[in-house]
Amino acid sequence: MTELLLIRHGETDWNRRQCFQGQIDVPLNAHGLAQAERLAARLRAEPIQALVASDLSRALQTAAPLAHALGLQTERQAALREQGFGILEGMSFDDIRRAHPEEFAQWARHEPDYALPGGAESRQHFFQRVIAALGQLAVAHPRQTLAVVTHGGVLDMVWRHAQALPLHGPRECAIPNTGINRVRVRLDDAGAARFEILGWADAAHLEGLADQGLAAVSAR
Numbered sequence: 001m002t003e004l005l006l007i008r009h010g011e012t013d014w015n016r017r018q019c020f021q022g023q024i025d026v027p028l029n030a031h032g033l034a035q036a037e038r039l040a041a042r043l044r045a046e047p048i049q050a051l052v053a054s055d056l057s058r059a060l061q062t063a064a065p066l067a068h069a070l071g072l073q074t075e076r077q078a079a080l081r082e083q084g085f086g087i088l089e090g091m092s093f094d095d096i097r098r099a100h101p102e103e104f105a106q107w108a109r110h111e112p113d114y115a116l117p118g119g120a121e122s123r124q125h126f127f128q129r130v131i132a133a134l135g136q137l138a139v140a141h142p143r144q145t146l147a148v149v150t151h152g153g154v155l156d157m158v159w160r161h162a163q164a165l166p167l168h169g170p171r172e173c174a175i176p177n178t179g180i181n182r183v184r185v186r187l188d189d190a191g192a193a194r195f196e197i198l199g200w201a202d203a204a205h206l207e208g209l210a211d212q213g214l215a216a217v218s219a220r
Contacts, residue, residue: 002138003145003198005048006181008152009058010035015177019092021058022085022120028061034209035178040065042180042205043147048072050141053149054080062178063149070147079133082151086120112167123167130157135193138185155181162195174201 010032014021028036039062048070053063055076063074087103088096096104103116115122121129137146152175159165159173162183182198
């Protein structure tokens, strides 16, 4: 079996503005960079054998201090990217309600097979991509502990899979930026990945962290 420390990337300005980031390459803000440093300090002593991250900047920037602390190289995986949201990417909820009310209403039904216009992924397709990618990591790293820096949507898919929840419906779990989510992966007789949650949304390393990102955002 393999243990995964699944980590959402640090904060971005778009997180603050409640914009759909999707697969747009948005960097961390000052607060997100500070969160990444706290994460690295927290996990420095963990027996982590490999470090994997989405190939988007916000994930790679989050992984960089951890890679330095652990003396590891970061393996980049496009399969760990956030879900693609098509025409909604880069827009806030308010902007979307004005510009694309019909598409937003359809998306808000959370139907697994619905894909937004503009090259988006359906939730079903996204789920299959995520579970396959993590299963392949478990096959490649048996009996090891991996840190995996990824995105909120990816973690939602893992939560649903582990808890046997349907893909239909809104997110039900907490997913804080740089929160640590410990998951054990077992492969069944058919080679399919089965997830067991050992701990979720652990953000104790952020306690007392000053909100450095606020000034950077409000100054614009």
